[in-house]
Amino acid sequence: MADLTTDFLGISSPNPFWLASAPPTDKEYNVRRAFEAGWGGVVWKTLGAEGPPVVNVNGPRYGAIYGADRRLLGLNNIELITDRPLETNLEEIARVKADYPDRAMIVSIMVPCEEQAWKDILPRVEQTNADGIELNFGCPHGMSERGMGAAVGQVPEYIEMVTRWCKQYYARPVIVKLTPNITDVRYPARAAHNGGADAVSLINTISSITSVNLDDFSPEPSIDGKGSHGGYCGPAVKPIAMNMVAEIARDPETAGLPISGIGGVTTWRDAAEFMSLGCGNVQVCTAAMTYGFRVVEEMSAGLSRWMDEKGYANVSDFVGRAVPNVTDWQYLNLNYVTKARIDQDACIKCGRCYAACEDTSHQAISMSDTRVFEVIDADCVACNLCVDVCPVEDCITMERLTAGTLDPRTGKIVSDEYANWTMHPNNPMSTAAE
């Protein structure tokens, strides 16, 4: 049986599944039930500075994107940080942590970019005996208009400055949560690293409008006919999140910086993928909001089974295993030549591969009078679109041409030597030996 115990920044948790800072972690009642359900840790919903708490809108906070059968694929929210008094949250955090010493308890914080504000709140958080803090530099809505959240996360200098204050006034691990609403995530990650962050977590939500009401032309969720961009999360954001994680994991300047992966983690597989890209653990929100806390049972059981099948005893055995395989386009092997292959026995003759190939670009699939679809090797560029649109798994696969065979599209013999764009004769910057 695989051991899911995770050590992240010296903080131990029985599994790598933490609940992200969000509505499900806003109060004691919830967090206790989350721990009972089996979550390895929680990041408590973001605390603000002492004083009157923020207020939320009193109309809808969430908007949704659906797949088939109203399966929630993407969720957007305009909820702000906790709207409960600071002291209430701190008391609850201390009580829950005392009762669940084996679980990770991280406190998310967002206060103004003034040293005194951080100096004020950090000792009080430390007194709760929580395991660490997460700096919310990510929320793209509401608080960012007040110079916090994503407004900080979009300015690397601010990230570094605030991180430095936190490391100065707080003794335990500091995680910096990054916003995806930037052009290159490596810069804010480097800033956090330079400020002394123990880890980064990402992604926070993506600025978004989920839909527009075509009767009153209000963006959704609609507040009295008006809408404001919200933060997008859920399964739909996973590809964006994984790329950002990988960019940081393979950046020489941040190499080795621990990462907590966030963004659409819904199943054990999502978690395994994030972790293979370098995340020491993952944080989950939308899946728990959609299906309830019990989803962690599937995640734990699934990850454990997969690890057993692969022979991984500990999560550290596979964390980061995919990072060396993330590279730049220019280094991809141009001598890797594949062709689509259609399994005629599995084919159900829907013709989607044909329509896709015909109308997209290459006209490399033929259709007979009896609806037999075949790949024309002389035209197939191996784009994979037919594989992607085929409704039958494994019906269409990509097969590599063996070295020494002729690629009828290029008229060239396939080579087994590695050759990339940097060596290609068409590249004016080519470094290939003449």
Place this chain on the structure above:
Amino acid sequence: MAQGSMAPGIQSGRLSAEDLDENFADLHPPYAPHEAAVAADRCYFCYDAPCITACPTAIDIPLFIRQIQTDQPESAAKTIFDQNILGGMCARVCPTETLCEEACVREAAEGKPVEIGRLQRYATDTLMAQGVHPYSRAASTGKRVAVVGAGPAGLACAHRLAMHGHDVVIFEARANAGGLNEYGIAAYKTVNGFAEAEVDWLLKIGGITIETGKALGHDLSLETLKSGYDAVFLSIGLGGVNALRAEGEGRAGVTDAVDFIATLRQADDLTTLPVGRNVVVIGGGMTAVDAGVQSKLLGAENVTIAYRRGRDAMSASRFEQDLAASKGVKLMFNVQPVAVHGNGAAVEVELEYTTSEGGALTGTGETVRLRADQVFKAIGQTLQGAPEALSLEAGKIAVTGAGRTNVAGIWAGGDCASGGDDLTVTAVAEGRDAAQDIHASLMS
């Protein structure tokens, strides 16, 4: 005296009104919007989709299902009606399991096709419930066309002609329009007076007059129609019923299945409709199943459908066979009637087992007797009252192309015309295509 199903002879009131209501409720309840959305999401939007090819009216099925997906059932209905103006009835009565749904790639993939028929009903019901008729007439051409028979072929033809600006008169022998939609077809497939409502909806286009109680050969002649109208479309159906050619066929209790079905469809109160305690239906088509199942639903104790060939040769689909079996109807294969025994009224049917080696059906000599106080003949209908001037082919009015008969200016379609399966949907296709051909002829 025994009551209910056990009551002897042919009796009404075997079941309570409540039980009958339940028995004759919608066979396939309509989709709620979310059910429709989920069902529609299963469509793959196939290229040159096999379901379209399999549909006699060539409805663009992937398109209309996509329109349901995008929450526009009204647009979906328009896509359907463009090809099949009786798309509402066809959604209910088409043997989709042998047409579009059999061709659905998901049938090949997992044995569960997209439920095209029910989706079509969802779309067409939605639009029709709004009382909207989505077509208007072209400017009047001043041409007049006579349509004989207000069944699916005649109605489809008339609608298309009216749309092109021609004035149409439909002559119908019966009291109501609709043909087999109104007088044939099991009641549980078209509940709540749908057939009549559909005709009313179709006529909203305008330019169509229906004269009921007018039959060809009695009140009308081909000559007068030819001289009085610019074109004539015959869709007179098959008015005759094949004989059993079995001894005792004339005994009381031996009747045509189509008459039983028609009476049932026109009945205001099913508790007053008599049915036998022991019913035997002779035949293997949809009419046999409709008669057998409805006998059972009326409260007959024992109902047997006796078919002379094997299961695979039965023209009623496997779905229909299973439906009958699920209602408690017994299916007997490879038996043919040789006699109806009784004393005035039928008491027993004697069946002889058959073999069909080398295609030829022969009796084995072994017989079996079934108790039968009611025997329904459902062994096929025949053309009746076709004008002598028309050439016939295999007992039907011979047509070429889009329903052209051997007489110029006379078209024919539906069950009375040669070619095609005798289905509502093929009748619609033939009526529609004949209308296009008539229009082209009149305007050239």
